[in-house]
Amino acid sequence: MTGPSRRLVLAGLAAVPLAARHALADIAPAAPVRGGQLIVGVFPEPPLLTSAITTAGATQAVSGKIFDGLLAVDLDLKPQPSLATSWEVAPDGLTLTFKLRPGVTWHDGKPFTSADVAFSALEVWKKFHGRGRSTYANVTAVETPDPLTAIFKLSRPAPYIIAALVGAESPVIPRHLYEGTDILTNPHNTAPIGTGAFRFVQWERGNYLVLERNPTYWNQPKPYLDRVIYRFLPDPAANMNALETGEVQLITSNLLYNDIGRLIQNPEIEAVRRDSPYSSTVSAFELNLERPLFQDLRVRQAFAHAIDKDFIVKNIQYGYATAVNGPIPPDMPEFYTADVPLYPFDLRKAEELLDAAGHKRGADGVRFTITHDPAPTGPIYLRSAELIRDTFEKIGVKVVIRNQDFPSFLRRVYTDREFDTIHYGAQTGPDPAIGTQRYYWSGSFARGVAFSNGSAYNSPVVDKLLLDAQAELDPKVRRDLYVRFQQQVQIDLPRIPTVAAQAVVLKRRNVKNLVTTGDGVLGNFADVFIA
Missing domain, CATH: 3.90.76.10 (Dipeptide-binding Protein; Domain 1)
Structure with a gap:
């Protein structure tokens, strides 16, 4: 398969300006136009290009264009x-x-x-x-x-x-x-062959990824785009600027939330919000329960009381999130309950719990030191890590923040198990058995499996609730099982839910039919066209 040269790819990194009103909008279907290319600004760079073996959001965003589901x-x-x-x-x-x-x-x-x-x-x-x-x-x-x-x-x-x-x-x-290969190291994980709307062409690590239209796609005359190009822009300010200047036409990640309001004043740019169970996410502060320190519930409770969720919502995510107190977010109402144990921000209570656990302050005022690895997926988790470090210092806990690239983060947490605490966000839907269970079910703990039971939590009570809910066909009984699950894990606190982010992407207005399916921008882009 032949693809465009680097010169051709970079020459295409400009958008056609057009005038339109600005708004926080959804996308209405429009008459499609064949041809053109869509340039997407993203970060982090995906570790792999098939989501068959990873739930990493960066991989999902690309994989859905190359592969089909049933x-x-x-x-x-x-x-x-x-x-x-x-x-x-x-x-x-x-x-x-x-x-x-x-x-x-x-x-x-x-x-x-x-x-x-x-x-x-x-x-x-x-x-x-x-x-x-x-x-x-x-x-x-x-x-x-x-x-x-x-x-x-x-x-x-x-x-x-x-x-x-x-x-x-x-x-x-x-x-x-x-078949007959090592699935996790198969070279087609980074040079994939699918059945989807777009074919893999070229991946220049650290720079860009190119997909081209599949001319034999089964759903003709789709796709309408000739090419989809992903540019990897680690600086969120540069990512936003590239959209503003027309170097990219779509941003699906690594946003500066405090700059969205200014950017959508530009009549050529709009923010698209599409909330559904497929985009439901919960961020959580997760503890490695293999560490003896965190096996004391009082330590976990102290940490829960020392995380200022409202500050994260207001000053780090600028209102594009909601503070949450459980593993299932409010935008999954058929399963969500607010009737869970609560841990309001209370530093005095946190200190009392640490004292009761026997962790007295030393001469330097420090009770103990922990490492913290924020997900390297943009500024949100780094800024949250800085907040947690500064707040935990007030209760006598020294936090050492460690930064690394995304593959190193996944390896450290899920393969090497060399971490104390992490903070990241991941999908909880479209159903708790699909999105939420993996964080709490003991059977999902396995070295090398990313975004699974990273805390190594093991509760026979919770396992039974989850497995019974999996198989239950009566919606009312199933809901009750998930309510009891939420209550129990908020008692045990293997991970501390912090916020549920809103699903917002930014695009140029000449990008049409962006969201036509329930999986949103994770879908195949077969309907997308450039007007």
Whole structure:
């Protein structure tokens, strides 16, 4: 496959100016125009390009353009055909039958078949995906009676699985390129072959990534864009400036929240907000429970009382977030409860708890020292880390902030386990069994699996609540199980939820049809065009 030269790529980094009114807006469908390229300013740079083996948001944002899922989801969050044209759930919930789309080919020309689905589900999603380890825990087999039929067999019902089968969450990967290899180090993780709307062309590390239109895409005449280019801009001010000058046309991450109001005064720029369970996130201060210090509940409670969530909302995220007190955010109302133990910001209470735990101040006023690794995904977590450092100092805890690139952060936390505390945000939806369970279920703890049970929390009570909720078909009973789960983990405090961020992206107004599916900018961009 041939692609554009570096000169051609950089020559395309300019947008066509146009006049329009400014607003915090959604995107209305418009008549598509073929051609052109979309330049996206992002950071961090993705560690891999397939979200089949990682839940890293930077990877998901790209992977969904290259790979398809069995299903898609519309703006009303109803499942729609994708690689599967139809599906049927047995009355007992133990069998899911998918009829697959004929004539679909991988980007290398090989045919897509049910064997790819079975391999992806059993050998990849179920084993290596941070959410998939719990999402597909009840899947025991995938039968393939013919090349266009895949039958999932379950040990217990799993009513949430349908919601997990979108391309960004559960991409089907090519068995012929992965079978018999080390899945985690396969070279196609960084030079992927998918069935999706765009094909991988070029990745210049630290600079840009280029995707081009898949001319044999099964959903013709889509996609409309000729090319999607991702520019990796670690400085959020430079990222915002690039949008303002037209060097990029879309920013999906690494925003300066305090600058959004000024930027959308520009009539050529708008902010797009699209909240849905697919974009629900909760940031949390997570503790490594393998450290003896954090095995004392009083220490965890003290930390919870010493984190000023309201300050983070007002002065770090500038109102584009909500303080939260539990693992499920308010924008998932069918599961959320406010009836959980609360830990209001109270430094005196934090000191009392540390005294009771036997951690007295030394001559220098310090009780103990911990390391803190903020997620290297933009300024939010670094500024929050500085706040936590300064606040914890007041209760006699010295915090040493460590910075690293994104792959090093993932390796330190999830493989080497060489950390005390971290602060990061990740998806909690579209269903608690998909997004939230992985942080608390003991079965999701596995070295090398990113964004899973990083605290190494193990509670038989919580495990049972989660597994029962996974399989429960009665919505009322299921909600009650998740309410009890939220209450119990807020008693145990393996991680301290801090804020739920709003899903906001910035774009040039000539970028049309950006959000036409329920997974938003994680979707395939097949409908996007440049006016």
